[in-house]
Amino acid sequence: MASMAVQLLGFFLGLLGFLGTVVATLLPHWRSTAYVGSNIITVTAYMKGLWMECVWHSTGIYQCELYRSLLALPRDLQAARALMVLSCVTSVLAALVSVMGMKCTRFARHSVIKSPLVLSGGVCFLSAGLLCLVTVSWTTNDVIMDFYDPFLPSGMKYEIGLAVYLGYAAAFLSLTGGLVLCWSSSGDRSQRPLHMQRNQPLSPPPAFNHMYPPAPPYKPPEALKDNRAPSLCSLSSSGYRLNNYV
Template sequence: MATTGLQLLGLVLAVMGWVCGALVCAAPLWRVSAFVGGELVIAQVLWEGLWMNCLSQTTGHIQCKSYDSTLALPTSAQAARGLTVLSLLLCVLALILGVAGAKCTHCMGDNNQASKARLGRIAGVLFLVAGLAYLIPICWTAYVIIRDFYNPNIAAPLKRELGPALYLGWGACVLLLVGGALLHVGSSSPVGRTRPVFGGAAKDNPHPGAAGEGRQPEKSFV
């Protein structure tokens, strides 16, 4: 039977992951300028995100600017844009199906529990796919940052470090994956499992009776 507690817990965790993922997608905190080498310039810090970069100064002044050209961005940034947006759209679709398929809602009526459980399982799978789709750009960006940081052929001012948005993105992926798994497990089929037993017993009962009725006349003649 569908478990309401697991469904609600899965939906809550998945929604939290969706909100965190939206914040990570919009925040310009994916990359931060690294202070390496003999000359350290700490008067300003450069933050880079998917859609804009920001320059923070020690005076407290922050200046943000969106990227002039999308095609001029690195391949990892372009792929991260597409995958994060796709993941967020899948979360919206999964949330609609999850609410409609929850056992505690009345969107499809109370007499259609099998279809509601099916929608809940589909929503759980969509949340799992969204979590995996969001995990790819996070890990890809982190790999590129670490690879370039230890590359001696890249100048020190061009090297970057992991921004706080990446860590929040990993947390959002975990919430989406765990929430989707709980929603899928909690939306098991409500169809009764004893139906084949009763059906087999009902089919077996008439045969002995019919055989008995057929044998009684033979015994009477004998």
């Protein structure tokens, strides 16, 4: 029961990380306008995401526009898109594999593949968390470098948006869930031999003679029964004893 509870905890942590990754991927709040210099008092605020760019007016109007051309986007934005989508796909795969490998499911019950499936799901959650963490860390570094660039105008400087912080939280949840699943799988594999020895009675191996009958005993031919090597003291003729003919 303890191992089952640990597996459920790791699965739900990874599932929360997956949901956070999806929300962070879709939100446009990756970069928000920095209020520095002449931008301290402004009536509009700009926000940029992976898929769209939004403008918020002080009157309450919120407008968003999708990026129409993929090739016209910067390379860092294209890489961030690919990494986040790959992280979401890996999380889906991790969830499916983990569900099949957990003890609370009926798939392959009492089978030896349960533990490897849980381990594979944990590794997939770890990979998804690392992909998300790399993306948000890369974006954070770009925003900070542009913010402290003295040659960049104040109107083109941005701050870290809410989606980046959500991405950090999602990556942490995915990594934690993957570690918990891997730990539960390793503990299950270490205890399995003792459990099998305790519950399963020892049975003797099948007798070999039931599979293959034993060979008949060797009996020498009657004609060669009393043959022996001739000696000088024995009365023999041509190597045969006389009592064979009496």
